[in-house]
Amino acid sequence: GVLAGGEHRRSAAIRSAIHEALQQGVIARDDSVTPGVVRGGVALVGGGPGDPELVTVRGRRLLAHADVVVADRLAPQELLAELSPDVEVIDAAKIPYGRSMAQDAINSVLVDRAKEGKFVVRLKGGDPFVFARGYEEIIACAEAGIPVTVVPGVTSAIGVPALAGVPVTHRAMTHEFVVVSGHVAPEHPESLVNWDALAAMRGTIVLLMAVERIELFARVLREGGRPADTPVLVVQQGTTSAERTLRATLADAPERIRAEGIRPPAIIVIGAVAAFGA
CATH class of the missing domain: 3.30.950.10 (Tetrapyrrole methylase, C-terminal domain)
Structure with a gap:
């Protein structure tokens, strides 16, 4: 409940803003009431085509609870800037004709961090299943017994x-x-x-x-x-x-x-x- 000295429109607006902030992960809530947050698990999140406002509400909420974020080069960088300083951010960039983190290495990082009991978010650009090797990462996690939550994204x-x-x-x-x-x-x-x-x-x-x-x-x-x-x-x-x-x-x-x-x-x-x- 939100009280605003009898100003009902104002209290309703504040209540809606708080609800939206909780949904987006701007205001933290207990992990136990946040669907998809599993310590020792991975969330495969599509970050959308670049604008941070085009990530889904669920994707942003899960990102706010991450212990580890494994991020692609095309994932919205502004979303990483919002993370708490204690979140481990791992650069999994694949730059054409440049430096590149091998897919096997990415798979290993996801599995290893999850086995440490951490909640790992794999943040990808666009949608994780549109030329993004997302299902390869699901297979690697499944073979290691790691639960995965999939969050689709807006494909570019x-x-x-x-x-x-x-x-x-x-x-x-x-x-x-x-x-x-x-x-x-x-x-x-x-x-x-x-x-x-x-x-x-x-x-x-x-x-x-x-x-x-x-x-x-x-x-x-x-x-x-x-x-x-x-x-x-x-x-x-x-x-x-x-x-x-x-x-x-x-x-x-x-x-x-x-x-x-x-x-x-x-x-x-x-x-x-x-x-x-x-």
């Missing part, structure tokens, strides 16, 4: 274009969208993508991790039948203060991306919807 594949004014689907225009990893080239023996099928579809293609190889992807899509004038939207560091956008076509996107100095992380949207918001 949908959230970043949306906030740039582009929906990945639109009635009477596109009935499908595909999210594709660009970490390997189309001709690479490890590629699992049917690029001819992608080129033949009429819907939206969202490319992640594709900036380094955009020339190859644009070429194979055009060779497969995608028109050269297909609209393209590129968003670098979407939802953050450093966001940059570039609008192009499939024909000139590679040249424009190089000329503008676009670097990862960036989302590339290909399809009719990419013309929206221009």
Whole structure:
């Protein structure tokens, strides 16, 4: 109950603010009444595309109770700044063509800290199951007998274009969208993508991790039948203060991306919807 000297509107507003702060983890509550907080367990939390306000309420609440946070490079850094000084923060960054913490090492850290009786939050960018190796970490924990709570996140594949004014689907225009990893080239023996099928579809293609190889992807899509004038939207560091956008076509996107100095992380949207918001 909140008393405000008979000012009922004010007391209601304060009560709502306290409730919201408890939900977000801004005000601490007893771990025993916080679902998902398990000493000796792991919470796999999707941090969203970059803006700290786009993490889920549950994700933020669990993060506030963490003893250890194992964070990706693309996890919202502002959320880490809110942590108590006694929280151990482990950098699990995987920087393209740079320093990288091996996945086996990440798995070992999660298991080892949990076995010490700590509550471990694995904070990932976007959604933990969208090209983020989240299920590999669940398997590692399961094999070690460590309980895991999964908290989905807003994937950049949908959230970043949306906030740039582009929906990945639109009635009477596109009935499908595909999210594709660009970490390997189309001709690479490890590629699992049917690029001819992608080129033949009429819907939206969202490319992640594709900036380094955009020339190859644009070429194979055009060779497969995608028109050269297909609209393209590129968003670098979407939802953050450093966001940059570039609008192009499939024909000139590679040249424009190089000329503008676009670097990862960036989302590339290909399809009719990419013309929206221009």
